[in-house]
Amino acid sequence: MMSHAQYQTVYTLLKELEAVLRIAKLWQSENIESEKLNSTAPFCCDVMTFEQWLQFVFIPKMALMIEQGMALPANMSIAPMAEMSFSSHPQYPQILSLLTKLDESLQQN
Secondary structure, three states, rough: OOHHHHHHHHHHHHHHHHHHHOOOOOOOOOOOOOOHHOOOHHHHHHOEEEOHHHHHHHHHHHHHHHHHOOOOOOOOHHHHHHHHHOOOOHHHHHHHHHHHHHHHHOOOO
């Protein structure tokens, strides 16, 4: 079980990730079509971009799990997806850094 401090660390990283995605203009103001959320492909890659997956699937799901005190996924590895998706983006170093910290904080789970 994660400690309160670990939950807080993950939650803070999620908020920082949202802020960086907004600065990077990778955050969309309109909601995504709800049927796209039913995708079973990894990162919903068949129906949405990686930044959409972060915004509409990853961040809300993780925040809900934290709020409900649920066990968070262990041994998650999403930073490599950022390398493929954002390597040419100006905010890439910040995005990669945050996702790497998230991956690392969940491995201590």
